[in-house]
Amino acid sequence: MTSHQAVPTLDDVAKAAGVSPATVSRSLNSPGLVSKSTLKRVKSAVDALGYTPHFGARFMSAKRTMTIGAIIPTMENAIFAKGIQAFQERLHSLGYTLLISSSSYDPEIEAEQVRALASRGADGILLIGYWREERVYEFLKQRNIPFLLAWAFAANNALPAIGFDNRASMYQLCDRVLAMGHRNVAVISGTTEGNDRASNRLKGITERLKVEGIDLASVPIIETPYDIDNGADAFERLMRLSDRPSIVMCGNDVLAVGAMQRAQEMGIKVPDDVSITGFDGIELARVVTPKLTTVRVPHSEMGRRAADELVRMVESGDVGRSQELPSEIVVEKSIASLV
Amino acid sequence: MTSHQAVPTLDDVAKAAGVSPATVSRSLNSPGLVSKSTLKRVKSAVDALGYTPHFGARFMSAKRTMTIGAIIPTMENAIFAKGIQAFQERLHSLGYTLLISSSSYDPEIEAEQVRALASRGADGILLIGYWREERVYEFLKQRNIPFLLAWAFAANNALPAIGFDNRASMYQLCDRVLAMGHRNVAVISGTTEGNDRASNRLKGITERLKVEGIDLASVPIIETPYDIDNGADAFERLMRLSDRPSIVMCGNDVLAVGAMQRAQEMGIKVPDDVSITGFDGIELARVVTPKLTTVRVPHSEMGRRAADELVRMVESGDVGRSQELPSEIVVEKSIASLV
DNA sequence: TTGTACGCGTTATCAC
DNA sequence: GTGATAACGCGTACAA
Numbered sequence: 001m002t003s004h005q006a007v008p009t010l011d012d013v014a015k016a017a018g019v020s021p022a023t024v025s026r027s028l029n030s031p032g033l034v035s036k037s038t039l040k041r042v043k044s045a046v047d048a049l050g051y052t053p054h055f056g057a058r059f060m061s062a063k064r065t066m067t068i069g070a071i072i073p074t075m076e077n078a079i080f081a082k083g084i085q086a087f088q089e090r091l092h093s094l095g096y097t098l099l100i101s102s103s104s105y106d107p108e109i110e111a112e113q114v115r116a117l118a119s120r121g122a123d124g125i126l127l128i129g130y131w132r133e134e135r136v137y138e139f140l141k142q143r144n145i146p147f148l149l150a151w152a153f154a155a156n157n158a159l160p161a162i163g164f165d166n167r168a169s170m171y172q173l174c175d176r177v178l179a180m181g182h183r184n185v186a187v188i189s190g191t192t193e194g195n196d197r198a199s200n201r202l203k204g205i206t207e208r209l210k211v212e213g214i215d216l217a218s219v220p221i222i223e224t225p226y227d228i229d230n231g232a233d234a235f236e237r238l239m240r241l242s243d244r245p246s247i248v249m250c251g252n253d254v255l256a257v258g259a260m261q262r263a264q265e266m267g268i269k270v271p272d273d274v275s276i277t278g279f280d281g282i283e284l285a286r287v288v289t290p291k292l293t294t295v296r297v298p299h300s301e302m303g304r305r306a307a308d309e310l311v312r313m314v315e316s317g318d319v320g321r322s323q324e325l326p327s328e329i330v331v332e333k334s335i336a337s338l339v
Numbered sequence: 340m341t342s343h344q345a346v347p348t349l350d351d352v353a354k355a356a357g358v359s360p361a362t363v364s365r366s367l368n369s370p371g372l373v374s375k376s377t378l379k380r381v382k383s384a385v386d387a388l389g390y391t392p393h394f395g396a397r398f399m400s401a402k403r404t405m406t407i408g409a410i411i412p413t414m415e416n417a418i419f420a421k422g423i424q425a426f427q428e429r430l431h432s433l434g435y436t437l438l439i440s441s442s443s444y445d446p447e448i449e450a451e452q453v454r455a456l457a458s459r460g461a462d463g464i465l466l467i468g469y470w471r472e473e474r475v476y477e478f479l480k481q482r483n484i485p486f487l488l489a490w491a492f493a494a495n496n497a498l499p500a501i502g503f504d505n506r507a508s509m510y511q512l513c514d515r516v517l518a519m520g521h522r523n524v525a526v527i528s529g530t531t532e533g534n535d536r537a538s539n540r541l542k543g544i545t546e547r548l549k550v551e552g553i554d555l556a557s558v559p560i561i562e563t564p565y566d567i568d569n570g571a572d573a574f575e576r577l578m579r580l581s582d583r584p585s586i587v588m589c590g591n592d593v594l595a596v597g598a599m600q601r602a603q604e605m606g607i608k609v610p611d612d613v614s615i616t617g618f619d620g621i622e623l624a625r626v627v628t629p630k631l632t633t634v635r636v637p638h639s640e641m642g643r644r645a646a647d648e649l650v651r652m653v654e655s656g657d658v659g660r661s662q663e664l665p666s667e668i669v670v671e672k673s674i675a676s677l678v
Numbered sequence: 679t680t681g682t683a684c685g686c687g688t689t690a691t692c693a694c
Numbered sequence: 695g696t697g698a699t700a701a702c703g704c705g706t707a708c709a710a
Binding site for chain 2: 702703704705706
Binding site: 006007050052053054055056057058059060074075076077078081082084085088089092097098099100101102104109115116118119120121139142143228257260261264283284286287288289 | 345346389391392393394395396397398399404413414415416417420421423424427428431436437438439440441443448454455457458459460478481482567596599600603622623625626627628
């Protein structure tokens with residue numbers, strides 16, 4: 001009756017198979033070095049006992065853990081979900097396990113989680129974007145843990161990153177906006193503090209407007225956290241301005257969809273009364289009416305490539321190679337042409 | 340120049356602080372047993388060296404890992420994302436680390452991942468729904484690993500679960516549909532094989548229709564995997580039937596939104612020409628036009644409660660207590676009243 | 679309050 | 695091709 005925890009160990013398997021523990025270990029890790037017959041006996045002993053290697057013990061003697069860690073700001077939004085799903089699938093097919101944690105956009109928590117992943121023996125770590133305290137990078141370098149940044153790419157930054165150029169992409173979108181005759185632009189940006197993706201997107205807009213000779217002081221910019229309702233509220237504030245913008249450019253699709261919703265509630269027609277744009281190209285952008293003009297980013301491709309590159313770094317010991325992925329301006333009905 | 344990996348150990352800290360390793364261990368794990376003065380010296384030594392406890396070693400001598408594992412079918416869809424985010428936040432505040440993996444709705448992969456989590460010393464495991472091969476449950480019981488099911492609740496099942504009754508909720512929604520005068524019902528269901536949530540939702544509809552005296556053989560039912568485009572395609576097939584349904588009930592919001600999209604593309608007005616319902620109450624349901632009639636589920640609340648209960652099970656050794664959470668029928672403009 | 683010593687399950691090095 | 699043995703870093707009796 002008292003079966004309790006009879007977690008079988010390598011020794012148990014060895015006894016059951018009538019071989020030494022070393023042979024069992026070899027059978028599992030380098031089957032090529034073991035004779036067919038013993039291999040078979042070991043396998044059946046493993047199955048019979050339901051043996052599972054003890055990760056902690058393995059971690060102690062070997063250096064590799066076949067584990068990759070990833071820290072993302074949040075799981076709630078489709079932005080990261082899609083890319084991370086692809087990242088994990090690719091890792092799995094490469095024989096690695098993914099450990100994910102989310103930082104809730106808090107740099108403190110992120111720093112803490114980097115340490116947690118390190119102590120768990122993560123062979124490599126994926127982080128989102130460039131900006132974080134220098135001590136985090138120092139820690140990773142001191143520990144010699146390969147890391148790769150994703151969801152961002154900046155040509156002038158040497159850190160290994162796989163992603164798209166947030167600033168340039170938004171600059172291009174703004175290009176299109178201006179080409180369609182809009183001059184009265186307002187912006188709803190995601191929180192820029194400690195978030196290089198958000199601030200670079202904003203920068204893309206302001207830089208382009210400046211080139212156009214538009215006085216930035218006259219451009220209403222509202223910064224707000226990542227949430228549909230925040231986008232809605234910001235939109236309403238913009239619509240109450242005496243000088244209504246002809247277009248509201250949003251830092252991401254979630255804010256933009258919030259804006260569209262509030263527009264509908266306020267009886268403001270999109271794009272007849274006001275145009276709206278987003279950024280990310282998530283599902284949400286496709287299902288609203290009218291469809292959202294946005295910048296589509298290759299999330300899944302980015303996840304797969306990040307997995308490939310990070311594993312390459314881990315296994316080769318090489319320094320990471322950055323890759324810029326293309327983004328695509330998707331013009332839909334949420335924007336009106338004034339020309 | 341050859342600093343290499345100088346990962347500091349407990350011994351290093353002990354030497355730096357001029358105490359024994361045991362004292363350092365105690366300072367970290369049971370500060371109450373250590374004098375104020377030594378505690379301070381240890382702390383500063385830890386900081387100075389950037390010491391991080393070695394998880395593998397800790398796992399070997401202690402039994403607890405302060406780690407909870409979760410296996411979800413996919414990260415891509417908002418369904419699980421929201422609940423898991425809440426789950427992880429609550430775990431974090433309870434001092435636990437969450438390990439997530441996704442099974443891509445594949446029972447084989449899920450079984451493998453259960454073993455992987457066990458290997459890694461997960462103190463407890465969260466699984467989605469009831470259905471999986473018996474050997475998975477046997478393994479968990481044999482290993483004495485507490486597990487909790489979520490996103491489902493069935494009164495007649497003894498396994499510890501926190502969630503809502505998928506069948507009953509859909510039954511109620513169907514109630515409303517019938518009360519609004521619909522008799523010509525069609526269904527787009529998620530894949531039911533190996534998925535008790537999907538099959539119970541479908542059952543909720545068919546049971547209610549049967550009660551109404553509707554011949555089930557006359558009810559078109561299309562089963563399709565979880566994806567917007569699949570919902571769209573299924574909808575189109577239904578609309579091409581000679582006897583068009585007055586309402587299409589979908590197994591989840593994603594399929595329903597796909598249906599709405601295709602309706603728009605086909606020039607079919609919702610709800611004037613056909614009504615559509617979903618299930619889950621995710622953001623997607625709120626942002627489409629018209630808003631989707633659906634069953635709203637308390638995702639975040641479920642995640643938090645699951646965390647609390649699983650940790651309770653782990654720490655007390657008690658058997659898990661099931662909790663049924665309420666779901667809410669949300670009637671929006673996507674459904675027309677025929678009475 | 680603090681220190682000593684052992685064992686946890688595995689891999690790697692060395693003989694055989 | 696296979697077996698003995700020494701680490702790996704930590705927690706925890708037990709001793710002081």
